[in-house]
Amino acid sequence: MKKTVPWVIMSFLILLCIISWSIYSTYKPVPSDLDMVVAKHTVEVKPATYSLRKWGRTASADTNTDPAVLVKDSHPIIVEKDDKIRLLFEQSPDSVKCYLWEMDTGKLAYKGLKGYPLNLEESNVATGDYAMEIRAKWGNGYVLYNTRIMVHDDTE
Numbered sequence: 001m002k003k004t005v006p007w008v009i010m011s012f013l014i015l016l017c018i019i020s021w022s023i024y025s026t027y028k029p030v031p032s033d034l035d036m037v038v039a040k041h042t043v044e045v046k047p048a049t050y051s052l053r054k055w056g057r058t059a060s061a062d063t064n065t066d067p068a069v070l071v072k073d074s075h076p077i078i079v080e081k082d083d084k085i086r087l088l089f090e091q092s093p094d095s096v097k098c099y100l101w102e103m104d105t106g107k108l109a110y111k112g113l114k115g116y117p118l119n120l121e122e123s124n125v126a127t128g129d130y131a132m133e134i135r136a137k138w139g140n141g142y143v144l145y146n147t148r149i150m151v152h153d154d155t156e
Helices: 004-026 067-071
Strands: 034-038 041-045 047-054 057-061 077-080 084-089 095-102 108-113 128-138 141-152
Touching: 034 077, 041 141, 067 095, 067 128, 067 141, 108 128
Parallel strands: 077 141
Antiparallel strands: 034 041, 034 084, 047 057, 047 141, 095 108, 095 128, 128 141
């Protein structure tokens, strides 16, 4: 009996090591979820490009295309110029910057919009159809989210 106890403990530890290694070797970091709230409507925004590192494991994806091309077939989120756009991340990022690309030309229209919540009126954003790129950075990497927004001015 005294000889079997160390063998049982040793077998259990070896099995535990094998299971742990199996789980670790298949682990892959995933981007944080993002919900965009505009005028009490919540829309989930999917990540397009990311590079993350956690526990010695890395994960990356690169869409390698312009934001306007990426979202051209998606339905736009209707935003009034004076609406506040709240970005709700699953895990709060260290920094967030937003960029607006013109849907017609694919050119960068507004660079580095900041603020929380995001106020398009304060940034002097004109009415129009835009691809919105949200760049979020964490200590372990970055994620680029893309969505399409249509900005209206209800005072006109």
